[in-house]
Amino acid sequence: MPEMLMLVLAGVAAGGLNAVGGGGTFVALPALVAAGLTPVTANAATTVALVPGAAVSAWVYRREIHPVGGTSLPALTSMSVLGSALGAGLLLVLPSSSFDAAVPWLLAFATVVLAFGRPLARRLGTLDAAGGMSAKAVLLGQFVLCVYGGYFGGAVGILMLALWSIGLGLDAAAGNPMRVAQLAAVFLTATVLFLAGSDVLDDPVPLLTMLGGAVAGGFAGAQWARRLPAWLVRGIVLSTAAAMTVLYFVKGA
Template identity: 70%
Template sequence: MSETLPALPALPVMPALPVLLVLCAGVVAGMLNSVGGGGTFVALPALVAAGLAPVTANAASTIALVPGAVASAWVYRREITPLGPASTKALTALSVLGGALGAVLVLLLPSASFEAAVPWLLAFATLVLAFGRRLATRLGEALGRPLGMSGRAVLIGQFVLALYGGYFGGAVGIMMFALWSVGLGLDTSTGNPMRVAQLAAVYLSATVLFLFASDALDTPLILAAMLTGAVAGGFTGAHVARRLPERVLRGTILTIAVTMTVLYFVRG
């Protein structure tokens, strides 16, 4: 009489469609971040659609977008120039600190109230990016002196944006452009290498905390798909962006900003 062996438990298999969706979203998110920002608005919904809880998806998107941001920064490494009177080392240090503190807030505070303000923050940043430099010039002419931010003001502004970037991160690159455009008169093609580098600093410090304190690693296949796509998109997008003329790059970034603003208001 033959003995029947007990059936082995089935191994969990991740459906191919969510993985493919997340991979494609990662490519788009990486490219957006390398060109002008807004990658989180693509990565986060894709991860939620793949079954992750919103807080977990927020942590996972930050972790996954780090290598893509680093790849973009590597492409731009020889084109990074200081932001006016602000020290690049101090700026990067505050980006790291703000990103880490923002990640702590994610783990400690409810995100609903802050997410409700995000569409308005994004809309404000888009308007500033579109019209702020022109308004600052007109106001400076009326006052008889050019408007500009001191090195301390730039550093304070960067810390606040890094804090937001570590907490949520949606369109933080667009907000950086808006701040630098008005406060320093910086054009988008000159500022993009520094923006990419600071974005990498913010994401990197937040990622260290998320890796140890969140459950983002519970879905390694989804995370790996997003990460792979973001690296490919970030590297490719940076090569494309650095060859675009100033007017085309600025128009592209404004188009991304307007689109993300509208989509976020519709979504929310």
């Protein structure tokens, strides 16, 4: 019972974090490892467990999803699906040890970009009257990020906001609905491959327990985030990114 309660609470927290600003993977993954899953299996199971919560959050935000830059929702989602499929395929065939070493640095990069991306972009003159990055550049960046998202998943939503912040000057609160929708696309695509090619269903109890908590957290988090002021959403996103970066550097030390 204590283990099941831990997984439920971790699912609620992970689903809520993903709805508000990202970082849910870094709550769910350690909980599943603590429940006895191997790191690679826990990584895949985390993605599967967070899919329903991400889908629920996207449904809550459905009327607030607006195009990013010059892209359309179908075009951006197509890049998310293709990138996630490639990343999930890599997870199934490659060892994870080398990527584990890169995770703290990727998170540190995302945190710095979120904190300083817009002022830096203005100073460099990248935010011109046309809106910054071209539609093709946004789509290419989305594809690259979603390869990472399909492979690992941690903070991929934070990295999306970082890309849109520095390239388009998009505020975190304004981009959050689209981030949630793309996160759902990434997780759903990777889940299909993980269910077909990994061992996540060999021990379904931890997975299903966390999944139930993530649905509740995803719905509540999305409802809550819609009522928060933009500065507070941005603060939550930055705090989550900074905390996860520190934790992963400490873990790797």
